[in-house]
Amino acid sequence: METYNDQLSGRVMLPVLGQPAAERSDAARNRQALLAVAQTIVASSGVAALSMDGLAAQAGVGVGTVYRRFKDRAGLAYALLDHGERRFQEEFLFGSPPLGPGAPPIARIRAFLHAYIDRLDTQAELHLFAECHAPTARFRSGAYQTHRAHLALLLTQARPDISANYLADALLALLGAGLFLHQRRELHLTTNQMKAGLDQLLNCLDAATEPNATRTLDAERH
Amino acid sequence: METYNDQLSGRVMLPVLGQPAAERSDAARNRQALLAVAQTIVASSGVAALSMDGLAAQAGVGVGTVYRRFKDRAGLAYALLDHGERRFQEEFLFGSPPLGPGAPPIARIRAFLHAYIDRLDTQAELHLFAECHAPTARFRSGAYQTHRAHLALLLTQARPDISANYLADALLALLGAGLFLHQRRELHLTTNQMKAGLDQLLNCLDAATEPNATRTLDAERH
DNA sequence: ACTCTAAACGGAGAAGCATCCGCTTCGACT
DNA sequence: AGTCGAAGCGGATGCTTCTCCGTTTAGAGT
Numbered sequence: 001m002e003t004y005n006d007q008l009s010g011r012v013m014l015p016v017l018g019q020p021a022a023e024r025s026d027a028a029r030n031r032q033a034l035l036a037v038a039q040t041i042v043a044s045s046g047v048a049a050l051s052m053d054g055l056a057a058q059a060g061v062g063v064g065t066v067y068r069r070f071k072d073r074a075g076l077a078y079a080l081l082d083h084g085e086r087r088f089q090e091e092f093l094f095g096s097p098p099l100g101p102g103a104p105p106i107a108r109i110r111a112f113l114h115a116y117i118d119r120l121d122t123q124a125e126l127h128l129f130a131e132c133h134a135p136t137a138r139f140r141s142g143a144y145q146t147h148r149a150h151l152a153l154l155l156t157q158a159r160p161d162i163s164a165n166y167l168a169d170a171l172l173a174l175l176g177a178g179l180f181l182h183q184r185r186e187l188h189l190t191t192n193q194m195k196a197g198l199d200q201l202l203n204c205l206d207a208a209t210e211p212n213a214t215r216t217l218d219a220e221r222h
Numbered sequence: 223m224e225t226y227n228d229q230l231s232g233r234v235m236l237p238v239l240g241q242p243a244a245e246r247s248d249a250a251r252n253r254q255a256l257l258a259v260a261q262t263i264v265a266s267s268g269v270a271a272l273s274m275d276g277l278a279a280q281a282g283v284g285v286g287t288v289y290r291r292f293k294d295r296a297g298l299a300y301a302l303l304d305h306g307e308r309r310f311q312e313e314f315l316f317g318s319p320p321l322g323p324g325a326p327p328i329a330r331i332r333a334f335l336h337a338y339i340d341r342l343d344t345q346a347e348l349h350l351f352a353e354c355h356a357p358t359a360r361f362r363s364g365a366y367q368t369h370r371a372h373l374a375l376l377l378t379q380a381r382p383d384i385s386a387n388y389l390a391d392a393l394l395a396l397l398g399a400g401l402f403l404h405q406r407r408e409l410h411l412t413t414n415q416m417k418a419g420l421d422q423l424l425n426c427l428d429a430a431t432e433p434n435a436t437r438t439l440d441a442e443r444h
Numbered sequence: 445a446c447t448c449t450a451a452a453c454g455g456a457g458a459a460g461c462a463t464c465c466g467c468t469t470c471g472a473c474t
Numbered sequence: 475a476g477t478c479g480a481a482g483c484g485g486a487t488g489c490t491t492c493t494c495c496g497t498t499t500a501g502a503g504t
Binding site for chain 1: 459460461462463464465469470471
């Protein structure tokens with residue numbers, strides 16, 4: 001029933017409307033403490049070692065508190081990813097090209113995919129952890145929605161003839177943590193090889209542009 | 223450490239080499255009984271209601287037995303998917319075209335994707351269950367390896383200029399149970415719409431064939 | 445029929461997730 | 475400073491997964 005829209009949100013874009021009643025100071029303190037401890041655990045022993053009970057114990061709070069703050073295991077994971085996600089969003093929404101505005105659509109998409117791969121390179125386990133413990137949540141999360149909207153917008157510009165939303169979902173599927181880890185651990189691909197693979201597909205998209213479709217809205221053909 | 227290679231295997235293709243020492247009769251009996259009970263539970267109450275303890279209780283065996291037979295939750299799920307997977311493999315390996323041999327590569331790929339979507343339509347929850355409880359296992363499973371090899375072979379014929387293995391993984395990523403359920407539940411797509419989406423992408427692949435690359439190995443250009 | 449051993453069985457127990465609910469505390473408003 | 479209600483706290487509790495290990499049994503060889 002509940003979603004993780006608050007975590008990892010597209011809040012960056014939202015006006016300060018009905019801020020859902022700011023956290024009480026003790027609550028905020030606990031959240032920070034818990035996040036700090038959680039990060040330490042993950043850094044030192046890996047995500048597998050991160051348990052709700054253990055976290056509560058190490059942070060010196062009751063388990064109830066952990067659940068109140070983070071809802072569940074997946075919520076905790078999303079909270080841990082949130083900082084990086086915010087920065088990422090700022091970069092592709094407001095940063096400098098080619099990731100940020102200013103570059104042609106295909107270039108921005110490419111930059112987005114590359115940047116995403118780089119994030120996975122350091123955080124794939126955490127992403128996987130989050131995805132697995134709330135399987136449908138990835139798609140409902142604010143982060144996913146934002147990424148999807150971003151890609152869909154760019155794709156509409158690059159390929160007005162293809163369903164942009166579908167394509168956006170497709171591209172994001174290629175960035176799933178499970179696939180990434182498989183490619184890294186089993187196939188021993190480097191991030192550069194993955195990027196190259198994605199580039200190939202993008203080239204495909206670019207090359208296959210229908211002759212009568214406008215490739216970019218305002219660029220002349222030559 | 224362990225994998226699920228035995229479940230959902232490409233055994234279809236394997237000669238009768240070192241059959242891993244046939245099951246003892248009591249073991250086989252228990253496996254059948256457990257699978258039957260598990261299927262009943264899933265059919266009547268959904269995958270969420272399928273617990274190892276409950277299964278053991280309902281089947282009248284100890285939990286240890288369940289774990290010995292199926293290794294873990296994910297293993298049980300894979301075992302439940304196994305029957306259908308065998309039939310699916312037979313169809314795309316030996317069945318009639320366009321799914322089976324005889325049709326041109328792109329047509330076979332399309333047929334494969336469509337058939338996969340149809341399977342997901344009835345079994346997505348079980349697939350998701352399996353994927354989530356052994357996140358990396360999907361990629362290591364015999365089923366995945368077989369699907370991947372199949373697609374890679376066809377892709378090599380259709381697009382010798384693109385890394386077939388990478389593309390195969392990409393296509394299979396689009397068939398993840400998580401994405402499927404998201405598209406069905408959240409976006410209210412029909413299976414036909416999903417198939418259409420996949421077709422669009424395939425058309426892209428087809429259309430973007432490099433002019434100097436041979437589209438099919440022995441077809442003349444005109 | 446008897447023996448013997450690898451395989452299978454069963455269930456107690458450890459550990460984790462999540463909930464519930466009575467108690468405590470913050471902080472807004474007098 | 476004092477009141478008061480919403481929000482937060484915590485840990486007992488229940489349920490589940492999975493492991494471990496002592497006991498039992500199938501079935502091959504004699």
